[in-house]
Amino acid sequence: MAGAVLIAVRGVTKVYSRGGVDIRILDALDLDIAAGSYTALMGPSGSGKTTLLNLLGALDRPDAGAIVVGGEDITTFDDGALAAWRARTVGFIFQLYNLLPVLRAIDNVALPLQLFGLPRRERRRRAATALDLVGLGDRMEHYPSELSGGQEQRVAIARAIVTDPTFLLADEPTGDLDPTSSTGILDLLDQLHRDLGKTILMVTHSHTAAERAEQIVHLENGRIAPGEAA
Amino acid sequence: MIPAGLIGAHLRRNRLRAALTAGSVALAVFLFCTLQTVITSLQAITSGHSANRLIASSAVSLFQTLPLASVERIRSARLPDVLEVGHWTWFDGIFRGDPREFFARFAVDVRQMRRQYGDLAPGGGEYLLTRAEWDRFEQERSACIVGRGLADRYGLRVGDPLVLEGTIYPGTFRFTIVAVYSSGNPTYDEETLFFHWDYLNEAMGRIDTVGTMSITIRNPYRAAEVCLEIDALFQNSANRTLTQPEAAFNAQFLSMWGRIDLLFAVIGGAVVFASFMITLNTMLLSVKERVREIGVLKTLGFPNPSLFGLYLAESALLCGGGAVLGLGLAMAAFHGQPVRLATVIFPEFGVAGSTQVAALLIGALLALISGVGPGLVAARVPIVKALRLV
Numbered sequence: 001m002a003g004a005v006l007i008a009v010r011g012v013t014k015v016y017s018r019g020g021v022d023i024r025i026l027d028a029l030d031l032d033i034a035a036g037s038y039t040a041l042m043g044p045s046g047s048g049k050t051t052l053l054n055l056l057g058a059l060d061r062p063d064a065g066a067i068v069v070g071g072e073d074i075t076t077f078d079d080g081a082l083a084a085w086r087a088r089t090v091g092f093i094f095q096l097y098n099l100l101p102v103l104r105a106i107d108n109v110a111l112p113l114q115l116f117g118l119p120r121r122e123r124r125r126r127a128a129t130a131l132d133l134v135g136l137g138d139r140m141e142h143y144p145s146e147l148s149g150g151q152e153q154r155v156a157i158a159r160a161i162v163t164d165p166t167f168l169l170a171d172e173p174t175g176d177l178d179p180t181s182s183t184g185i186l187d188l189l190d191q192l193h194r195d196l197g198k199t200i201l202m203v204t205h206s207h208t209a210a211e212r213a214e215q216i217v218h219l220e221n222g223r224i225a226p227g228e229a230a
Numbered sequence: 231m232i233p234a235g236l237i238g239a240h241l242r243r244n245r246l247r248a249a250l251t252a253g254s255v256a257l258a259v260f261l262f263c264t265l266q267t268v269i270t271s272l273q274a275i276t277s278g279h280s281a282n283r284l285i286a287s288s289a290v291s292l293f294q295t296l297p298l299a300s301v302e303r304i305r306s307a308r309l310p311d312v313l314e315v316g317h318w319t320w321f322d323g324i325f326r327g328d329p330r331e332f333f334a335r336f337a338v339d340v341r342q343m344r345r346q347y348g349d350l351a352p353g354g355g356e357y358l359l360t361r362a363e364w365d366r367f368e369q370e371r372s373a374c375i376v377g378r379g380l381a382d383r384y385g386l387r388v389g390d391p392l393v394l395e396g397t398i399y400p401g402t403f404r405f406t407i408v409a410v411y412s413s414g415n416p417t418y419d420e421e422t423l424f425f426h427w428d429y430l431n432e433a434m435g436r437i438d439t440v441g442t443m444s445i446t447i448r449n450p451y452r453a454a455e456v457c458l459e460i461d462a463l464f465q466n467s468a469n470r471t472l473t474q475p476e477a478a479f480n481a482q483f484l485s486m487w488g489r490i491d492l493l494f495a496v497i498g499g500a501v502v503f504a505s506f507m508i509t510l511n512t513m514l515l516s517v518k519e520r521v522r523e524i525g526v527l528k529t530l531g532f533p534n535p536s537l538f539g540l541y542l543a544e545s546a547l548l549c550g551g552g553a554v555l556g557l558g559l560a561m562a563a564f565h566g567q568p569v570r571l572a573t574v575i576f577p578e579f580g581v582a583g584s585t586q587v588a589a590l591l592i593g594a595l596l597a598l599i600s601g602v603g604p605g606l607v608a609a610r611v612p613i614v615k616a617l618r619l620v
């Protein structure tokens with residue numbers, strides 16, 4: 001299923017200052033992600049997995065290096081351009097779902113469509129389609145507090161795919177779920193990859209989850225672990 | 231693009247807090263309007279008087295009477311700018327046996343009052359009665375007239391007897407209401423009773439004293455000179471006068487209140503500032519509580535100006551809604567009806583246009599100041615920090 005390189009990470013370095021000490025979270029990292037691939041990113045805590053995910057999703061900027069997505073080096077974008085790029089290119093799935101508690105499920109899913117200038121009726125129609133796809137067609141009018149953890153994560157996945165982004169970034173998507181719900185979410189990600197051809201990059205500590213991916217990349221001390229293909 | 235639906239959703243989620251915040255703004259604006267209305271009403275009292283009239287009172291004290299001969303002295307001087315000279319005497323007294331039933335009562339030279347303030351005055355005068363009513367008032371010694379507001383307040387009608395117990399002037403004074411006047415000038419209230427000075431003077435055994443003299447002049451631009459000319463007539467007498475334009479005379483009563491305008495402005499400012507602190511605190515709390523939501527919105531692609539606009543819009547809704555509510559309450563409470571505060575009667579106690587504009591500007595300013603800070607915080611917070619992903 002994997003095709004040409006969609007995301008090319010070149011010499012990316014990220015340094016955080018903690019208590020006056022500089023910590024090199026990512027150290028001149030190189031990585032290619034192919035279009036249509038399903039990649040699991042593993043590694044011990046502090047190895048830089050989430051930081052890499054943040055950089056790939058343009059939630060943060062690297063201190064050095066380039067991140068080229070579809071031929072565009074996103075590290076050169078200003079804040080406004082990055083926001084617009086995120087809206088049309090990336091779908092985010094978080095461990096803690098990050099739904100807005102004041103909005104119903106359908107309104108949470110329809111929220112990013114506001115950035116595309118669609119009328120409200122069309123936004124709700126698309127959001128309903130996305131919720132149907134994740135199996136929550138009967139819970140559209142529920143608030144997040146009225147849903148289980150697994151259902152909340154499904155709403156979050158619906159929100160991530162409703163704009164038909166180029167790729168999905170999932171940060172421990174099953175980290176806060178029971179085994180049954182976890183399986184359901186992993187099945188759903190499989191379905192998105194298999195049926196819709198979505199490129200997925202998933203950070204996980206779970207070997208069970210990682211085994212669903214086509215390739216597993218291990219990070220250690222801010223670099224690809226020895227033996228991994230860059 | 232401000233995230234649609236979020237503003238209303240958040241206000242609905244925290245109904246009590248939103249209501250209390252908007253309520254604090256409403257209360258502040260209501261108090262501001264109330265205090266400002268007192269100030270503008272005070273100013274209106276001094277601004278609406280005829281420039282063609284002067285008031286001469288005793289130079290010793292406003293409460294010191296003048297001999298009736300003073301009136302004749304001015305008339306006989308034949309000053310070229312003086313057209314009419316009348317006199318008013320403050321009666322005080324007790325109505326219906328209750329000293330708290332306060333309204334102004336004046337003994338006047340009715341014939342002169344009619345020529346200076348009535349139907350025979352140039353331009354029609356301030357106290358509106360028909361010619362027949364003026365005739366009757368002028369002809370009946372025990373007649374009195376009352377203002378429309380006074381008549382409404384006590385249910386007084388033409389033909390009713392009215393009794394006052396004298397305080398400054400001892401005795402029981404019985405009148406018949408022959409007419410109810412309305413005011414042709416908002417500066418002149420409809421809360422006063424007028425009766426014949428002759429009646430009072432006879433009852434007192436012809437003491438021949440008056441309170442103040444009202445002098446109509448030909449040219450308002452010569453008012454200052456005429457004041458000096460009149461005062462010069464009494465310079466070496468035992469009853470020296472202080473003559474001043476009618477507006478300045480009335481301003482004396484306001485000066486008894488001291489710098490009430492400054493006091494009210496300070497109180498109003500303090501109230502508005504307290505409301506600002508409450509609103510700002512609410513908005514900052516809101517940012518703190520919703521920092522993760524800010525991160526999510528940014529992650530989804532909402533740019534920083536959207537987040538700034540979101541908080542500004544919320545602040546505008548809270549403060550704007552509160553300001554409109556406060557102004558509405560003030561306008562409902564004070565819609566131009568007469569009000570008495572201490573010794574001053576405000577013929578038209580209503581929220582002035584300038585006060586309405588100021589109240590709305592305060593709302594806008596509160597919204598701006600309370601919204602800009604939190605909006606900037608929301609716009610500037612890094613996404614990873616907001617999501618607590620670091």
